[in-house]
Amino acid sequence: MQPDKQNANLRIAALVSVGKHPGSGRARRAEQDARAVEMGLAMAPQGLEVLHAGDPHAEALRAYAGMGLKKLRILQQGENADAVPALSQYLSETKPDIVLTGVRAESGESSGMMAYLLGEKLGMPVVTRIAEIVSIDNGQANLLQALPRGQRRALRVPLPFVASVDMAAATPRQSAFGPASRAEMEAKAADVEVLDEVQASWSEAPARKRPKRLKVVKAKTAADRFKAATAKSSGDGGKVLRDKPASEMAQAVFDLLLEEGVIR
Amino acid sequence: MILDWLLPVLISVALLLAVAGMLKRISLWRAGQPEKVSFFSGLMAMPRRYLVDLHHVVERDKYMSKTHVATAGGFVLSMVLILAVHLFGVENRWVNYALLGALVLMFVGALFVFKRRLNPPSRLSKGPWMRLPKSLLMFAVSFFIATLPAAGILPENFGGWVLAAVLAAGIVWGMGELLFGMGWGGPMKHAFAGSLHLAFHRRPERFGGGRSTGLKPVDLTAAKLGVEKPTDFKWNQLLGFDACVQCGKCEAMCPAFAAGQPLNPKKLIQDMVVGLAGGSDAKFAGSPYPGIEVGKAEGGPNKTITEGLVSPDTLWSCTTCRACVEECPMMIEHVDAIVDMRRFLTLEKGSTPNKGAEVLDNLIATDNPNGFNPGSRMNWAADQNLRVMKDVKEAEVLFWVSDGAFDMRSQRILRAFVKVLKAANVDFAVLGDEERDSGDVARRLGDDATFQSLAKRNIAAMSQYKFQRIVTTDPHAFHCLKNEYADFYPEGQKPDYEVLHHTTFINELVKAGALSLEEFKGGTVTYHDPCYLGRYNGEYDSPRELLNELGIEVAEMERSGFRSRCCGGGGGAPITDIPGERRIADMRMAEIKETGAELVAVGCQQCTAMLEGVVEPRAEVKDIAELVADALIEGDAPVSKKNGKQAKPNADKRVAEEIL
Ligand code: SF4
Ligand code: SF4
Numbered sequence: 001m002q003p004d005k006q007n008a009n010l011r012i013a014a015l016v017s018v019g020k021h022p023g024s025g026r027a028r029r030a031e032q033d034a035r036a037v038e039m040g041l042a043m044a045p046q047g048l049e050v051l052h053a054g055d056p057h058a059e060a061l062r063a064y065a066g067m068g069l070k071k072l073r074i075l076q077q078g079e080n081a082d083a084v085p086a087l088s089q090y091l092s093e094t095k096p097d098i099v100l101t102g103v104r105a106e107s108g109e110s111s112g113m114m115a116y117l118l119g120e121k122l123g124m125p126v127v128t129r130i131a132e133i134v135s136i137d138n139g140q141a142n143l144l145q146a147l148p149r150g151q152r153r154a155l156r157v158p159l160p161f162v163a164s165v166d167m168a169a170a171t172p173r174q175s176a177f178g179p180a181s182r183a184e185m186e187a188k189a190a191d192v193e194v195l196d197e198v199q200a201s202w203s204e205a206p207a208r209k210r211p212k213r214l215k216v217v218k219a220k221t222a223a224d225r226f227k228a229a230t231a232k233s234s235g236d237g238g239k240v241l242r243d244k245p246a247s248e249m250a251q252a253v254f255d256l257l258l259e260e261g262v263i264r
Numbered sequence: 265m266i267l268d269w270l271l272p273v274l275i276s277v278a279l280l281l282a283v284a285g286m287l288k289r290i291s292l293w294r295a296g297q298p299e300k301v302s303f304f305s306g307l308m309a310m311p312r313r314y315l316v317d318l319h320h321v322v323e324r325d326k327y328m329s330k331t332h333v334a335t336a337g338g339f340v341l342s343m344v345l346i347l348a349v350h351l352f353g354v355e356n357r358w359v360n361y362a363l364l365g366a367l368v369l370m371f372v373g374a375l376f377v378f379k380r381r382l383n384p385p386s387r388l389s390k391g392p393w394m395r396l397p398k399s400l401l402m403f404a405v406s407f408f409i410a411t412l413p414a415a416g417i418l419p420e421n422f423g424g425w426v427l428a429a430v431l432a433a434g435i436v437w438g439m440g441e442l443l444f445g446m447g448w449g450g451p452m453k454h455a456f457a458g459s460l461h462l463a464f465h466r467r468p469e470r471f472g473g474g475r476s477t478g479l480k481p482v483d484l485t486a487a488k489l490g491v492e493k494p495t496d497f498k499w500n501q502l503l504g505f506d507a508c509v510q511c512g513k514c515e516a517m518c519p520a521f522a523a524g525q526p527l528n529p530k531k532l533i534q535d536m537v538v539g540l541a542g543g544s545d546a547k548f549a550g551s552p553y554p555g556i557e558v559g560k561a562e563g564g565p566n567k568t569i570t571e572g573l574v575s576p577d578t579l580w581s582c583t584t585c586r587a588c589v590e591e592c593p594m595m596i597e598h599v600d601a602i603v604d605m606r607r608f609l610t611l612e613k614g615s616t617p618n619k620g621a622e623v624l625d626n627l628i629a630t631d632n633p634n635g636f637n638p639g640s641r642m643n644w645a646a647d648q649n650l651r652v653m654k655d656v657k658e659a660e661v662l663f664w665v666s667d668g669a670f671d672m673r674s675q676r677i678l679r680a681f682v683k684v685l686k687a688a689n690v691d692f693a694v695l696g697d698e699e700r701d702s703g704d705v706a707r708r709l710g711d712d713a714t715f716q717s718l719a720k721r722n723i724a725a726m727s728q729y730k731f732q733r734i735v736t737t738d739p740h741a742f743h744c745l746k747n748e749y750a751d752f753y754p755e756g757q758k759p760d761y762e763v764l765h766h767t768t769f770i771n772e773l774v775k776a777g778a779l780s781l782e783e784f785k786g787g788t789v790t791y792h793d794p795c796y797l798g799r800y801n802g803e804y805d806s807p808r809e810l811l812n813e814l815g816i817e818v819a820e821m822e823r824s825g826f827r828s829r830c831c832g833g834g835g836g837a838p839i840t841d842i843p844g845e846r847r848i849a850d851m852r853m854a855e856i857k858e859t860g861a862e863l864v865a866v867g868c869q870q871c872t873a874m875l876e877g878v879v880e881p882r883a884e885v886k887d888i889a890e891l892v893a894d895a896l897i898e899g900d901a902p903v904s905k906k907n908g909k910q911a912k913p914n915a916d917k918r919v920a921e922e923i924l
Binding site (some may be wrong): 021023024026028066067068173174175176177178179181 | 484488489610611612613614615616620621624625628629630631635636637638639711713714
């Protein structure tokens with residue numbers, strides 16, 4: 001990474017989970033979380049804290065350490081505990097400038113809610129699916145948000161904020177066995193441990209492959225196919241609200257949610 | 265006469281300085297890591313290792329072997345006699361004559377060295393090495409003339425002080441090169457370091473006709489994994505580097521060098537010497553790493569090698585084909601050194617280039633390099649009704665399928681081999697989903713942690729079942745199973761089976777009359793020796809015998825047998841993919857073309873993949889298993905006496921039921 005990107009005073013917390021390989025089901029470093037760590041290492045190798053809530057003995061965590069971390073901080077808690085209360089409690093004390101998470105976990109509930117719940121608890125803005133932190137100046141971060149089909153949206157967000165890291169972010173560096181096996185797993189019991197009742201009531205089973213409808217390609221020429229593959233998705237009925245009073249924009253969102261039956 | 269007192273003084277001074285230099289050199293080696301050697305038996309074995317084992321290798325170049333015998337023999341003999349005559353003043357006419365004779369022998373040898381140096385091939389280093397024959401001649405001539413008066417052939421005081429001064433100058437030059445230079449890093453260093461290297465070689469099994477090719481395990485609990493600095497090598501590896509005579513035989517055989525990739529094994533060894541002694545490579549007078557200028561590299565015993573001395577690309581260019589090791593007259597272990605340095609890059613720095621990291625991640629998560637679902641390992645054999653060890657628990661032969669199971673081209677080889685096994689009624693079974701990658705690629709890429717983990721889990725899987733032999737179509741798995749797994753058995757256990765390559769096994773079947781084969785009806789056929797079958801395991805004959813059985817007369821390539829050239833597929837080279845000017849596989853295919861062969865027989869799925877990757881028109885590539893399977897006369901397969909145990913009759917039925 002370009003060293004000029006590095007920011008000595010910046011403090012980043014990257015939240016990592018135990019991933020799961022889709023083929024073998026084996027525990028591993030989660031792909032998006034590893035990208036969050038990579039992003040943190042590129043931006044602030046000194047001010048990066050890598051954080052996990054759960055079992056400090058999970059071997060897969062060492063794969064993150066192998067990226068060159070001296071230590072991992074672990075909020076130790078039981079298997080069925082909810083990670084959000086422990087993490088938000090801890091983060092509200094340490095107050096990092098940026099909290100990075102994956103978009104969704106590779107195992108467990110995998111609801112993709114972590115970033116939102118943390119943002120709510122910590123009172124920080126949430127940015128989803130970022131691909132890159134371009135720079136930081138005057139207490140504001142210039143971000144690139146990943147959109148479908150390789151598109152990017154430039155955003156400017158005030159610190160501190162919570163961001164989920166998209167697969168489009170830079171691929172994580174290789175995890176080396178030596179540093180991985182020597183890194184310190186600094187575990188302390190989480191201050192709060194709340195049983196995740198919802199998850200406890202679920203039972204897990206491997207997903208069954210469902211039949212997929214074959215896509216009929218109507219394009220006749222290569223140019224047509226190229227166009228079909230790269231065209232922007234043309235969802236209709238979208239509306240861009242900008243530069244209007246906040247209450248008006250909020251009302252528009254509220255109306256839409258009501259109309260769609262999301263809230264009642 | 266002046267020389268009477270000057271000579272003993274000169275000789276004593278030269279000897280003292282030489283010894284001082286040697287002690288200094290020894291202290292450089294001792295900066296390396298400790299490694300146990302059997303000190304006395306090593307020293308005792310040294311003359312034999314030199315006269316027999318080393319001579320064996322040098323003998324491949326008749327000119328040089330004779331030259332070296334004359335020069336070195338003459339020198340050693342004269343040195344002993346010089347001490348007797350000129351230092352200790354032994355006055356015996358016959359001793360004097362013997363000395364003259366030894367000097368003549370050395371002179372003649374040196375003349376031939378001189379002749380070779382008139383128009384040296386590019387593999388030879390120039391620089392001080394061009395001076396060496398002159399110094400040898402000077403030594404022989406000066407001492408010869410200086411000995412004549414003592415032998416009573418010339419009168420005392422012959423030539424007066426002028427001749428004495430000239431002789432003294434010649435003697436100083438000669439001894440400067442031969443004695444002083446031996447201790448202080450001149451070309452003659454090779455004699456001193458070389459003999460100790462033979463005595464304390466890290467692989468003593470190589471002497472006396474043996475073979476030792478398995479890599480040494482990494483202690484994964486060590487504070488640093490792999491070699492970062494020269495002093496991280498074992499002390500006897502450092503000693504080994506110092507033995508290099510810069511003959512460039514390794515360079516001439518190296519496929520990566522020939523392909524214009526930035527690797528030259530000779531330069532690499534010399535860079536290790538620069539590293540262990542400290543300094544720069546400015547004095548190196550041989551071929552450079554292709555594309556990298558000489559003179560810019562600097563190193564020291566405690567400096568990181570890959571920061572300034574050797575580029576990581578150099579290390580990653582190697583295919584671990586062992587052609588250099590096989591060729592080296594000083595029995596230097598290039599591949600060990602290269603893998604040691606790779607280990608640091610992978611295990612400590614996490615900088616395996618290109619697809620390296622991805623492949624290693626896949627091996628960790630799925631036990632195969634491409635990240636396929638490990639549960640699909642047997643899909644290739646859905647129609648083969650193979651018996652799986654988990655069901656049968658016992659079989660005479662364990663067929664090690666290897667990762668070829670996931671590759672469509674390799675599956676054709678596997679199917680062919682299964683057809684042969686069935687035709688010969690061999691009692692065999694496979695591990696199925698319990699088999700994992702052998703760990704070969706991980707180990708060559710420097711990831712010994714992953715290798716050891718795979719090896720241990722494979723061993724655990726195999727230990728549950730009873731079988732006498734493992735047969736595999738993959739020479740890389742063959743090598744790991746045969747030569748490297750023994751280090752990872754639990755305390756007190758060791759492998760109790762024989763490991764065979766399929767060509768060896770099929771050859772046995774044919775010899776035992778278990779297969780009836782038709783004559784091969786194609787055109788000219790050549791055979792490509794896979795490195796991990798040939799040089800790593802010494803199996804050159806079975807594949808050829810088998811081809812003969814098929815009625816094929818192999819049109820040999822110039823580089824064949826122990827001098828076979830790599831296909832470019834070993835050592836993870838296709839994964840790290842360091843650019844060069846040519847592709848190794850293309851060069852090999854050109855050599856195949858030279859024989860006029862329409863078909864090249866191979867015994868390795870990796871070689872098949874590499875050679876088939878060459879653009880057409882080119883020779884057809886077939887594994888020997890495929891050739892045998894094509895030639896099977898079916899229907900009346902005779903039951904072999906040896907392997908004739910009938911497959912359990914209900915086995916097929918049961919598998920069929922399971923599928924239903
Ligand atoms: S390493 Fe061996 S083969 Fe290569 S130049 Fe040195 S002595 Fe010769
Ligand atoms: S093992 Fe083969 S590729 Fe590697 S340095 Fe030796 S000859 Fe070259």
